[in-house]
Amino acid sequence: MKTKKDHARAKKLLEEWYLEKANKVFSERLSACFFLFDYKEMPALAIRKLSKRWGSYLHKTNKIFLNQELIKASTRHIDYVIIHELCHIAHRQHNSAFYDLLESRLPQWETLKTELELSLLGGPAIYSDNTCL
Ligand SMILES: [Zn+2]
Numbered sequence: 001m002k003t004k005k006d007h008a009r010a011k012k013l014l015e016e017w018y019l020e021k022a023n024k025v026f027s028e029r030l031s032a033c034f035f036l037f038d039y040k041e042m043p044a045l046a047i048r049k050l051s052k053r054w055g056s057y058l059h060k061t062n063k064i065f066l067n068q069e070l071i072k073a074s075t076r077h078i079d080y081v082i083i084h085e086l087c088h089i090a091h092r093q094h095n096s097a098f099y100d101l102l103e104s105r106l107p108q109w110e111t112l113k114t115e116l117e118l119s120l121l122g123g124p125a126i127y128s129d130n131t132c133l
Pocket of ligand 1: 084
């Protein structure tokens, strides 16, 4: 018979599995997306439970934070979030220069953004102007 304890243990194992997978996949995708840019230094990567966003970028430490829930999305949606964050290295705000850069590196970003927001991941609605950064 399954007990509450078994259930909690299974949940914990599943979370650990996702986190391990997220570490591997996000690192790989960051390396791949980084080469779309002319930046010299690859940002560090941190995976967190983020309640209000898929990702964020911290200039002070040159670090990209990604929501661990993003591992449930497809590779192209993961890439979209990573490329969005990489654009923040050059432009902190969501201004026209930011979107010009995003457009040049990922022309289909708008479709990906909509798909990700409409997906059933239960994640946050991202990148309206006050949620990222
Ligand atoms: Zn942003």
